[in-house]
Amino acid sequence: xxxxxxxxxxxxxxxxxxxxxxxxxxxxxxxxxxxxxxxxxxxxxxxxxxxxxxxxxxxxxxxxxxxxxxxxxxxxxxxxxxxxxxxxxxxxxxxxxxxxxxxxxxxxxxxxxxxxxxxxxxxxxxxxxxxxxxxxxxxxxxxxxxxxxxxxxxxxxxxxxxxxxxxxxxxxxxxxxxxxxxxxxxxxxxxxxxxxxxxxxxxxxxxxxxxxxxxxxxxxxxxxxxxxxxxxxxxxxxxxxxxxxxxxxxxxxxxxxxxxxxxxxxxxxxxxxxxxxxxxxxxxxxxxxxxxxxxxxxxxxxxxxxxxxxxxxxxxxxxxxxxxxxxxxxxxxxxxxxxxxxxxxxxxxxxxxxxxxxxxxxxxxxxxxxxxxxxxxxxxxxxxxxxxxxxxxxxxxxxxxxxxxxxxxxxxxxxxxx
Numbered sequence: 001x002x003x004x005x006x007x008x009x010x011x012x013x014x015x016x017x018x019x020x021x022x023x024x025x026x027x028x029x030x031x032x033x034x035x036x037x038x039x040x041x042x043x044x045x046x047x048x049x050x051x052x053x054x055x056x057x058x059x060x061x062x063x064x065x066x067x068x069x070x071x072x073x074x075x076x077x078x079x080x081x082x083x084x085x086x087x088x089x090x091x092x093x094x095x096x097x098x099x100x101x102x103x104x105x106x107x108x109x110x111x112x113x114x115x116x117x118x119x120x121x122x123x124x125x126x127x128x129x130x131x132x133x134x135x136x137x138x139x140x141x142x143x144x145x146x147x148x149x150x151x152x153x154x155x156x157x158x159x160x161x162x163x164x165x166x167x168x169x170x171x172x173x174x175x176x177x178x179x180x181x182x183x184x185x186x187x188x189x190x191x192x193x194x195x196x197x198x199x200x201x202x203x204x205x206x207x208x209x210x211x212x213x214x215x216x217x218x219x220x221x222x223x224x225x226x227x228x229x230x231x232x233x234x235x236x237x238x239x240x241x242x243x244x245x246x247x248x249x250x251x252x253x254x255x256x257x258x259x260x261x262x263x264x265x266x267x268x269x270x271x272x273x274x275x276x277x278x279x280x281x282x283x284x285x286x287x288x289x290x291x292x293x294x295x296x297x298x299x300x301x302x303x304x305x306x307x308x309x310x311x312x313x314x315x316x317x318x319x320x321x322x323x324x325x326x327x328x329x330x331x332x333x334x335x336x337x338x339x340x341x342x343x344x345x346x347x348x349x350x351x352x353x354x355x356x357x358x359x360x361x362x363x364x365x366x367x368x369x370x371x372x373x374x375x376x377x378x379x380x381x382x383x384x385x386x387x388x389x390x391x392x393x394x395x396x397x398x399x400x401x402x403x404x405x406x407x408x409x410x411x412x413x414x415x416x417x418x
Contacts, residue, residue, distance in 0.1 A: 003234040007242020011217065012249055021213075025254055029261040036265070052077040053099045053124050056090060060106040066137040076130050090118070098122035103134070110142055195278040197364025200287030204356060206258060207251030207295040208326045217243060217306065236397040244299045251295065287360060293378075294356025296385050298326050304392030308412060329357025340365045349377045352384035391416055 015021045055078050057064055064082050071078050083090070083102075090102050097120055104116040115138065117131055124130075234242075305322045332354060335344035340362045348358035355377050363369060398415045 001241075003238040004241040004245060007234065007239055008246035008249065011243055011246030015213070015246075015250055016253075021250075025257045026261070028254075029258045032262060033265050052079060053101060053127050054079045054081065054097070056081050056083045056085070056100070056102045058083055058085065058102065058104045058106070061110070061141055063105060063137055063141050066140070067134055070133060070137050074130070074133055076133075077124075078130075094118060094120045099124055101127065101131075103131075105138070109138070113142075193283060193366075194364045196281055196284035196287050197360050199279060199284065200291045201357070201360045202258075203252075203255050203288060204291035204294050204360070205326075206255035207248060207291070208298050210247055210251035210254050213247060213250075217247075237393050240303050240393060240396045243303050244296070247299065248292075248295060283363075287363070290356050290359050290378075293381050293385065297352060297356070297381065297388060300385065300388040300392040301325065304388075304395040308395060325353045329354045329361070332358050333361070336361045337365065341370070346373060349373055350380055352381055355381050 053076075057067060057080060059067075059082055064080075068080055071080060094100055094102065099122060100120040101123065102118040104118075109115050115134070119127070301322055328351075329348065332344060332348040335342060336348065336358060339345060345358065345362055348354045349362065351358075359374070359377060363374075394416050395412055
């Protein structure tokens with residue numbers, strides 16, 4: 001363990017002194033920021049920040065308190081103000097100001113069912129859709145004028161909704177109320193799951209992408225023929241473990257630099273300060289643990305297969321396929337988001353190479369976590385890490401001293417069986 005930590009420190013220092021690696025630390029977040037700024041330049045700022053809209057309400061029906069309550073629940077960036085002025089008096093104001101609207105509510109509104117909305121020339125493009133939210137309280141006012149009882153109003157206001165239930169989940173008779181409620185709550189779990197899940201996914205990708213440099217590290221040592229010097233003082237297993245630990249720390253450094261550069265930009269351009277309160281939740285530790293397990297699995301593959309390559313430029317199809325394994329979870333994005341409890345999502349949860357990514361996606365969406373499936377998945381993932389670490393150790397021990405050509409899958413299989 002002591003020698004492994006020495007190798008890890010050596011890998012960290014060597015890469016931090018490498019200009020290419022240091023430039024790479026900053027170039028990725030800078031490119032992301034540059035593309036977003038270009039999008040803002042060509043598409044305007046409406047992509048990033050919604051402008052507040054001042055809404056004057058000429059209320060002759062006494063429903064303004066209900067409108068305020070409705071708007072406050074939606075979270076729209078509206079500034080509601082009650083006024084006695086009609087369109088003629090406010091016409092100049094609407095012409096001079098931007099993002100301003102006037103809503104007139106009078107007896108004619110109830111009789112015709114048409115609400116007059118006057119807007120300034122420059123108005124939030126989403127406002128015309130947002131104003132439809134006022135239909136509820138105005139409809140309730142219309143029904144009250146008909147003299148309906150409170151119970152009748154409640155039944156009519158509730159409306160009719162459709163709950164889709166898979167026939168395989170139905171028992172004899174009708175679906176119970178508990179099953180209907182479960183169907184309504186299953187799906188997006190909210191920001192307390194989505195934000196830490198996305199953060200952990202970003203951490204995993206940063207570490208895994210940096211860990212891919214293990215390929216280059218092992219092959220470069222073989223190319224420069226310094227592996228014999230290194231192995232004169234430590235064992236191949238210690239060298240392999242040291243590389244895994246070292247590139248894990250380098251991945252964390254990459255993630256830290258990206259977060260330091262990107263978070264202030266997002267807070268400035270997208271007003272995402274409220275998301276931070278959803279980040280530091282108990283689920284975050286579990287999500288990050290899954291991300292780390294994913295790195296350990298892929299790192300074992302990278303360090304083992306990297307030792308079989310004589311040169312990065314001559315990597316064969318087999319080595320190229322291994323480098324593509326971290327991208328397999330992207331295949332399950334569609335099935336997982338459309339049905340996080342479906343068969344495809346479960347299959348992706350149990351496959352070691354897709355398990356970390358699919359788990360992060362599913363747990364970010366589901367309201368109720370399937371702990372049995374999670375436990376089985378983690379057991380499979382931990383067992384896979386242990387197996388691949390052992391196999392990588394055997395491959396690395398022989399492959400690090402093999403020069404001249406890339407190892408074939410048949411040769412690698414012989415090393416594993418030896």
